[in-house]
Amino acid sequence: MRQFLAARTLAAIGFIFATITLAPGLQEARAQGFQTIAPTAILIDAGSHAVLFEKSADELTAPASMAKTMTAEVVFNEIKNGRLSFDREFTISENAWRKGGTSSGGSSMFAKVNTSIRLEDLLRGLIVQSGNDAAIAIAEGIAGTEENFARMMNERAKQIGLTKSTFRNATGYGHPEQKVTVRDLSTLALHIIETYPDLYKMFGEREFTWNKIRQQNRNPLLFMDIGADGLKTGNIDESGYGLIGSAVQNDQRLIVVVNGLKTAKDRAAESRKLLDWGFRAFEAQQLFAEGQVVGEAQVFGGSRRSLPLVSKKPVRVLVPRGEGERVTARIVYTGPLKAPIQKGAEVARLQVSRGDMQALDMPLYANEDIQEGTLSQRALDGLLEFSTGWVRRAFTSVVEGI
The missing domain is CATH 2.60.410.10 (D-Ala-D-Ala carboxypeptidase, C-terminal domain)
Incomplete structure (x- = not known):
């Protein structure tokens, strides 16, 4: 067969066609009527799953904290299948506190060592505050170790159609084998939006307070008047500044992913430019x-x-x-x-x-x-x-x- x-x-x-010789990376971008300084980028229409724009969309890069989106998907799947509930409590181990807590230097939920925290609060610490302590506590609570949890992440990634990405931890900390593509991240975002519409709403919450410390969501799109309601940012030295975002205008949802930008300002600007262009530049035609x-x-x-x-x-x-x-x-x-x-x-x-x-x-x-x-x-x-x-x-x- x-x-x-x-x-x-x-x-x-x-x-319409023409032959133009351009520098690598620019040719595919200009051919689509749009340019971005983002080294890797993709724009998806959620309704049709149509790719509106892509630039080096299959290039492997470090995900940074965008990996927490995959961490959240594993938890959402466990909840959907009845194996976990919001009321389940997980303990903040010394490992989670040291690697992801206040003294770690990264984003943190500021959870106290040896305390027990409901999964619902840990999820908000993971998604809204990008807490590395929350990510590690969730991984250890579900799978015993973060390494075991990473195997669950990879298994789920394959099941939902991420063809090239590999995860090695729940936080997004740098690891030579932890690589993703912006195409895979857009697939992940689309899957979460379609499969867990109620749980997805957490990605749109603008702030969360834990241990008397209020932190704003790190997604800059949520604070722009463009209909944004998710998803996640990331930044480590290996990745540059990246973002998975989604916005809805006139009943149309677009998903944008960028990575490799030099500053947080560039990340916000390029993500918005792509969304604005997508909403403005396209119209739907029905084939059947x-x-x-x-x-x-x-x-x-x-x-x-x-x-x-x-x-x-x-x-x-x-x-x-x-x-x-x-x-x-x-x-x-x-x-x-x-x-x-x-x-x-x-x-x-x-x-x-x-x-x-x-x-x-x-x-x-x-x-x-x-x-x-x-x-x-x-x-x-x-x-x-x-x-x-x-x-x-x-x-x-x-x-x-x-």
Whole structure:
């Protein structure tokens, strides 16, 4: 069985191209109509999962305290599955106090050694105050050691689709093997927003007081009038200044991630510039309505040889306002599909590209049941496969306009 592509040209929006030689890193940024001084950056539309902008998005960098977002995800998952509750108390060990407390020099919740603290408060210390003591206490309380907890972080990272990132601690402290990409961090942010909408609200809290010490959230976007409601900042020598942010305007949510900036001021400015540009520069175009047949997949050994495919929600893509840009899509599956196939089964993916950038990747589902074919039908399919190799041919058709 091989990966099977059905390519469709979906738009006659126009096509503009030119050949320009640019310095590495600037070429991809300028081609998208935007420039940023951030060494690595990505901007995602949460509704469609479309990538609106990316720059060195797959380059491995140190996450600093943005790693605490992964720490929070592990805790959220434990809570969702009933293995933890807000009322569970964890002890601030001497290790957590020394490595992450007042005297450590890093961000701290200012928890006292050998005290027991409810998980709900530790989470706020982790998310709002970026407390390293809170992160270590959570890791030790859940997994015994921070090293064991890091293994849980990596397991969860793989499960939710972080393909290149590796975590070695719960705090984000520098470690030569702890590396992430801004693309993976945007995937993590999107997962948290979609999977834990109530718990996600903690990322938008502007301040938290513990041990009579009030600290403001370190995310500068929360204090700008741009609809921001999360997520996390980070800064160590190995990483520079980074930020995972999200904002909502007119029912549209964007997610931005930047890393490697030289100052906190640059981090705030570049993150806002990307969000402002994203909200201003794009408009949604619907390619297919909910339940509309998007295309067909080839079927082997069934009562019929093709299966109509549909999406369970409208297929929309964001395109630059007032600019000509070709939008193409392809249906991707491992095929031909083998009968029997049940209606509603996820059997393929729709991948939409805007120019050279993938703008959308979403599942497609069987629109009807296909039963196993008769013996003669299966024999004929086997003969066709052997004699013509029809499963390896690419089927291409054209859909006019949007």
